[in-house]
Amino acid sequence: MLIDYLVLTVQYLVFPLAIPVLLLMGIPVAVWIERRGAAFIQDRVGPNRITLFGLRNAGILQPFADALKLLVKEDFLPARADRFLYYLAPAFSLAPALLTFMVIPFADVLEVGKYKIPMQVADLNVGILFIFAIASLGVFGVVFGGWAPNSKYSLLGGLRSSAQMISYEVAMGLSVIGILLVFESVRLNDIVRLQGDLLFGFLPRWGIIVQPLGFLLFFVAALAETNRIPFDLPEAEAEIVAGYHLEYSSFKFSMYFMAEYVNMLVASGLVTSLFLGGWQIPWLPTATLAAFVGPALAAILQATSFVVKLWFVMWLMVWIRWTLPRFRYDQLMGLGWRVMLPLALMNICITSIVPFILGIYGK
């Protein structure tokens, strides 16, 4: 009886509380990787001055210091701003970002005796659709943030962002259809589990291997969705100062900042789950792993595998950011509508036809 309650507590109380906290704790790490990575790419040192009890820590505490600084800064309200939306916008940006991570599994369903604990907050049968539905809400935070402060630069940033996010959402949605066709499910845990299969007997059936074009399109669209360089038009510093979060100070700015990094983490998690085998450890299915080390340790190992892949994708995003320059706006739109969209459609056609040619349809 007691163990029933314990399992329920873990499933419905610990996970929903722990995952967002872990996600938020990922932000400083992401910022640290970004800043130190950028510095080393540019032959600089990066933040390294901060000490804790006289201990140099390679600047890993710098994000905490920044957050503390933002916390005690003046909270500025621009004249003639739309107060309600001005206060609402940062929350609107951060909340969907945190929410989308809830359906991403970080280990296989943990089977202990008669209990089956899904290693995610919510094992929705509409997984990917839920992510797309919630992720598109994030654009409201940006649009409100651009419109509410009654500032020209902000408005331009907000407009750019809305146009860009809507454009790339199309390509993103279409690029993921290939994956759905291959794995025949929208439940993320099913997709990840099927990626443990072997192709030709030795190749893990990861999304990136069966859908290379889909991976490319999805990754590029994810970069655009998270407003990362080379698609950071909404906050192009050289043109529109800072874009939609220009008039925000103090912790409201911090919330936008956090939202960007949580969005990155979500995008990385999604790329990992859909294309890089999620929690799969290559050539080690859950059953084999559980037989060797027991179910609990197997779950921990799988979570480790997921986290490692996730941070690899994060690093990939940082790496791309400090390599490429920003797109011009017409180039951005041209890429989205004239290149990515047709390619995504082509990918869907090919993915639909190939099983018929190979005769493996509905095997």
Added chain:
Amino acid sequence: MMKVKNVTPAVRYNAKERVYLVEILKGMALTLQHFVRNLVTYRTSRQTVVTIQYPDEHRQYSDRFRGKHRLKKNPDGSMRCVACKLCEGNCPSHCIHIEPAAYPDPSKGNYPAKYEIDIFRCIFCGYCVEACPKDAIEMTLVSEMGTRRRVVYDRDFLLGGKESE
């Protein structure tokens, strides 16, 4: 009507460049090369990171660097300056103010009772050094002059400080 001649030829990209991905990967290879090299050699003797960590490390300035002024002394400890006011007259930003006074012994001539440099006005051109017939003023390598108090350097302050090489 004038004929317009287009002098910049339209750039033609070949297929490889138009795909864009190959070039992106090349660029990423370059940045990764820098990243790995800097990471591996960081804090070793072969460090490739170019940052000078300022309060801990200092840039090596040229010997001709024009930093904080210093009034020189004779070997017997008396001031070299004879308060001729040539530096004051030569100063383009009028930041030097001198009030001469005579030694009791007439054979010794004059000395500056007051020698002030308004360092907020000074542009560090070094014309005072050029103008000085007695080689009494020089500019040291000291560049860290941030302070809240001594905006106008007085004579005794300018006389102090280490002898520069």
